[in-house]
Amino acid sequence: MKFRLYFCITLTSVVMSTSLLAQKKSTLENLKKEVSVLAYNDPELAITKGLELYDLSKNSSTHQVSALLSVANAYAVLKDHDAVFKYALKADSIAELNRNYTDHVRVLGFIGGQYRRLNLSDRALNYLNKAYNLTIKHPLPDSLEFIQGNILVVKGLIQKDELGCEYALPYLSDAVKVFKKNTDKVAINANLAIALNNLGDCNIELQNYKDAKINYNEAIISAEIINAIKNVASSKLGLAKLLSIEGKNKEAIALLEYILDSITDIHDGALNSQILKALSENYKQIGNENQYRYYSQLYLEEEQKLFKEEKKSLNKVTKEISSENHEKRQYQKDKYSYVFLFCGIILILLMLIIYRKILKKRNKIAQSKEKIEKSDKLKKEQ
DSSP states (O other): HHHHHHHHHHHHHHHHHHHHHHHHHHHHHHHHHHHHHHHHHHHHHHHHHHHHHHHHHHOOHHHHHHHHHHHHHHHTTTHHHHHHHHHHHHHHHHHTTOOOOOHHHHHHHHHHHHHHTTTTTHHHHHHHHHHHHHHHHHHGGGGHHHHHHHHHHHHHHHHHTTHHHHHHHHHHHHHHHHTTTTTTTTHHHHHHHHHHHHHHHHHHHHHHHHHHHHHHHHHHHHHHHHTOHHHHHHHHHHHHHHHHHHOOOHHHHHHHHHHHHTTTTTOOHHHHHHHHHHHHHHHHHTTOHHHHHHHHHHHHHHHHHHHHHHHHHHHHHHHHHHHHHHHHHSSSSSTHHHHHHHHHHHHHHHHHHHHHHHHHHHHHHHHHHHHHHHHHHHHHHO
């Protein structure tokens, strides 16, 4: 009788323990999905929830990595590059420490994408190639094939920056195919929308306007599934560009003003800047000088903010690269002296390229400001 009672108590304990573990796993999975989606329409809340997921995931390195990447992604939406690298590199350490190759591929791909956003293509390719080589040595499971799609998107964008859209198109098209096969995971719709929007931008550049329209409309459908406001806004911005190309400037203005109003809570400087620039250009086309000057001024102010943020981030990254090279020199300076001399030259060239871009952007802003001031002066004289 005592044995039966003990057995029943033990069995009940095991069932309860298993049930609690299953419940906790389900909670973590649901929170993970929620955070992934929130990053694009409420980044501040995504950061809060992501850190909560991290704290709850002490026994799961994969959930910790997912949490940190979601937090880093939310900071990327907010253009806080220092915080992006802080959390991404922390995720990288956890993945490497636990020898989880799938997590490591995810993190390396993400970091590569962030360096690409800062126009540091060589640095980006370094991380992307590491990620790709890991997938060759340790193939990803079918359920995580979408990670290769992420790598393809970033490689495509680098090709676009370096060689143009003609070379980027195959990468972006392949990425779309990968994501479409994985849309059973709801969060992948965000990746699909991003790939489709970039594909649409390239098709506009290559004057494939019908294809671009299809890309943007498909992107809207994907983005609306997860209420990704920023992605929907990017798609509609693309459609507004097509309206401008067709000479339908008033329709373009109405759509652009609607988009601008829809992202007031997103705080995305780059997207704001593009919309403001498009509004000023369309108002100029219909001869509305007051609205043209108004939106041109707002555009210049937004560009100056982005310029300051970009300069700060690029300076920080350049210092980090310099620091890494210095540490390596101290470690084996005799054996690798010529290698590090080469790295030093590359670093100097990189800094010159960075500051040349900054100077070019500053001159562009100054010229635009001067143009507006001249326009105002002429109007007063008349």
